[in-house]
Amino acid sequence: MAWLERSDFYTAPASTRFHGNYKGGLLEHSMNVYDTLSGIVSRYPEMHITPETVAVTALFHDICKANFYVTSTRNVKDEATGQWHKEPFYKTDDRLPLGHGEKSVIILQSFIKLTRDEIYAIRWHMGSWDSAAKGGDPSISKAFEICPLAVMTHMADMEATYLIEGQAKHLI
Numbered sequence: 320m321a322w323l324e325r326s327d328f329y330t331a332p333a334s335t336r337f338h339g340n341y342k343g344g345l346l347e348h349s350m351n352v353y354d355t356l357s358g359i360v361s362r363y364p365e366m367h368i369t370p371e372t373v374a375v376t377a378l379f380h381d382i383c384k385a386n387f388y389v390t391s392t393r394n395v396k397d398e399a400t401g402q403w404h405k406e407p408f409y410k411t412d413d414r415l416p417l418g419h420g421e422k423s424v425i426i427l428q429s430f431i432k433l434t435r436d437e438i439y440a441i442r443w444h445m446g447s448w449d450s451a452a453k454g455g456d457p458s459i460s461k462a463f464e465i466c467p468l469a470v471m472t473h474m475a476d477m478e479a480t481y482l483i484e485g486q487a488k489h490l491i
């Protein structure tokens with residue numbers, strides 16, 4: 320908790336251009352994934368996935384994005400007036416370049432002991448968007464076969480990103 324509070328986890332965006340690209344977007348996304356994952360897990364009571372596992376996995380799957388974004392400004396032309404002005408935007412500045420899901424696991428493991436299922440779920444939450452999976456690493460298929468929580472976490476991340484946050488963006 321001390322590390323979280325020293326980091327920008329509570330104020331960081333969730334991306335530079337896509338979902339949650341505003342202050343607090345990462346926290347909002349993490350809580351959306353918590354809600355969606357809780358819903359999916361509740362449909363499979365026979366799997367005995369604990370509330371603690373749901374919380375740790377969902378709330379911290381993207382902890383790799385803490386201390387990851389910085390703000391900068393760029394010149395933008397107002398088409399109506401022809402005037403240029405500066406607008407702030409987020410860009411990435413990865414000070415711990417260890418990947419994405421794997422980076423979240425590494426950060427978490429230095430503070431709390433994760434279960435094997437939590438490791439699979441956080442490591443592979445990006446599904447086929449993961450860089451290693453895109454490069455042909457077959458580990459993701461194996462992880463999905465042996466760890467239902469990993470499949471559920473990917474589904475929850477997709478639902479939060481594209482249905483909940485995508486829809487919110489659409490309505491603004």
Ligand SMILES: [Fe+2]
Pocket residue numbers: 380381419444445
């Ligand atoms: Fe992610």
Ligand SMILES: [Fe+2]
Pocket residue numbers: 348352380381476
């Ligand atoms: Fe995510």
